[in-house]
Amino acid sequence: MEAFLPVAPQELEAIASFRAGSRRVAAGATIVDEHRPSAELFTLYAGWAFRYKTLSDGRRQILSFLLPGDFIGLQDEFADGHTHGVEAASEVTLCAFPRGRLWELFHAQPKLGYDITWLAAREEKLVDDNLVTTGRRNAAERVAMLLMHLYRRAQRVGMVRDGWVEFPFNQQHLADALGLSLVHTNKTLRRLQSLGLYKLEAGWLRILEPRALEALGDYFERPMRPMPLI
Amino acid sequence: MEAFLPVAPQELEAIASFRAGSRRVAAGATIVDEHRPSAELFTLYAGWAFRYKTLSDGRRQILSFLLPGDFIGLQDEFADGHTHGVEAASEVTLCAFPRGRLWELFHAQPKLGYDITWLAAREEKLVDDNLVTTGRRNAAERVAMLLMHLYRRAQRVGMVRDGWVEFPFNQQHLADALGLSLVHTNKTLRRLQSLGLYKLEAGWLRILEPRALEALGDYFERPMRPMPLI
DNA sequence: CGGAAATTTGAGATCACTCAATTGCGGTGG
DNA sequence: CCACCGCAATTGAGTGATCTCAAATTTCCG
Structure with a gap:
């Protein structure tokens, strides 16, 4: 891979x-x-x-x-x-x-050892990004960011099939990740879905408008280096 | 040290x-x-x-x-x-x-190399804590948490003299760290100060009620291991 | 003594939260 | 096959925390 x-x-x-x-x-x-x-x-x-x-x-x-x-x-x-x-x-x-x-x-x-440090540094970067999200983005931006982030990472490790990824999270998970309440997470999710930006069916996610979600979240894919495998 | x-x-x-x-x-x-x-x-x-x-x-x-x-x-x-x-x-x-x-x-x-990994893992823990703060604490809890956190860390490396630490941050810094607006940071800071929990004068910080701040921030000092020095 | 930056305060607007009820759905027992 | 249960998702309504805007006031520096 x-x-x-x-x-x-x-x-x-x-x-x-x-x-x-x-x-x-x-x-x-x-x-x-x-x-x-x-x-x-x-x-x-x-x-x-x-x-x-x-x-x-x-x-x-x-x-x-x-x-x-x-x-x-x-x-x-x-x-x-x-x-x-x-x-x-x-x-x-x-x-x-x-x-x-x-x-x-x-x-x-x-x-x-060097590889493990690599992985530790990478994980810190992920947390850094999440901190920016909860600290400085509003609800719609947070949701957009999270969906794209998870989708891209899954894609990278081959978990996407025909545009669909397994997405085993409920709305409470997303709320807890985003620093939002469950209710507000639901309303925001619903709004973005009705705008046709993504689909979520039976635990599988499909991104319909990656560009729109990236722009909304001010989050753009960057080339990622291959990571070491331990 | x-x-x-x-x-x-x-x-x-x-x-x-x-x-x-x-x-x-x-x-x-x-x-x-x-x-x-x-x-x-x-x-x-x-x-x-x-x-x-x-x-x-x-x-x-x-x-x-x-x-x-x-x-x-x-x-x-x-x-x-x-x-x-x-x-x-x-x-x-x-x-x-x-x-x-x-x-x-x-x-x-x-x-x-092992020591550097140690430092990387420790830094990630700091970011983890900050993420919990911005994601799940309200304004007063955030401020309490941040003041205690910075004070404790400074204390540990010998930067506290007679209870005072150099504190070279303005309110914009604190707001940017806490995920709050400048104005709200100011109002919260003011409130905690007038409760007599801390003092901030001419760029020096003194904690007056560590217990109260710790309880407010749901943040308690834990024994810290000595860190490697590079 | 100025002038800029930082802090402080007030007021109104909003975004997000809480509470509470309803709906949808998969599983389960009769 | 159907009634019922429990959990997750959804919706509405009202509240509240935090934000934005704007204007003092104070502090810092040259």
Whole structure:
């Protein structure tokens, strides 16, 4: 797949020796508990997931979405618990790595360490973008931005078939990601849909007017570099 | 300083050989241009800086604040330009590293690569927190959160003297960080100040009621691990 | 002593929120 | 096959937080 960099044979071998097996998780299940550090790191192989945080009174903010190729749980390595939760949005398959051996990996394969830093830096950029969205965009701009963002990322990893992507999020998810209320999210979604900008049917999304959505969200596709695969 | 991990002599040597010299930047000056990838990476040695992004119509969002010990410009390494700008809020001193030699550093000193990943993961956590703030907190909670956050971080790196910290931000900065308008930021700030929660005089901040501010922002200090020093 | 920038205040307009009710739909048991 | 349940989506109405506009006032600097 052209979204990913080729992996050298010896790296592949190192990755293989590091991994602790793969795992399948049902839609809606918790991958990493919000309040307990996880003993493992993961690479997402298939499906949709998301990272989130909750305030003590229950308000929830989705921090970013995870797609195949994304690395999960790195922050925990360096923080003292209390980071964020990760939940599977669709059925998901993961590749697990024992957390304790991360330093060993950096030591044995500096290239893989470099790649992991790459992934961490990229993930921060995603959060940066989300922060701009919730901080400075209005409701319609936020929705436009989010739909295009998710669509483009899915497209890149080959999850789009005939223009349709699996879209396993309900409106509460979108509201939590956008920093909007459920009701207002619904009204905004409805408005953009009735303008004919996108279609959402039975959990599948199709973008009808990418240009209009990009212009509305002030969000334009930029060439993306292939990402390393761990 | 107890905020930082001790550095082994050979690491120190590697860092020294990697650095390209130090630099002093005036308050308000641009450290990294928002639209041009920088040729260098930096470690902030002294002063306050911040990262930001601007939409095409001029709306600006501050993504995170930078204090001594923070690493600057890592994301650019892995992204295709167009990431974010970095600006000095106070007078600042930086240590510069040639960007092109980053991989070399990972290769020669995997421990330093690991440390850089540490810093990247920590910075992402800061942005995560800011995203929760703009997405889910109201104006008073946001202001409380931000004041405590900045105060605690400054305290940790020894920038607090007799309870006062240099606070080189104007209300526009705070508004841009919080996702609020300038006017509303002012009114909220004023309200919290007249409640006697903090004092701000001639560019210096003092927290009078840390408990109240923490409770208001639903933000509580957590033990922080010492961070690696690059 | 000016003049510009930052802060402060007031007032009205809006966008987004909350509350509450209705609709639509897939599943389930009779 | 149909009545019923529960959850998600939708809609309406009224409220409220935050925004914009505009005008003081104060502070900072030269």
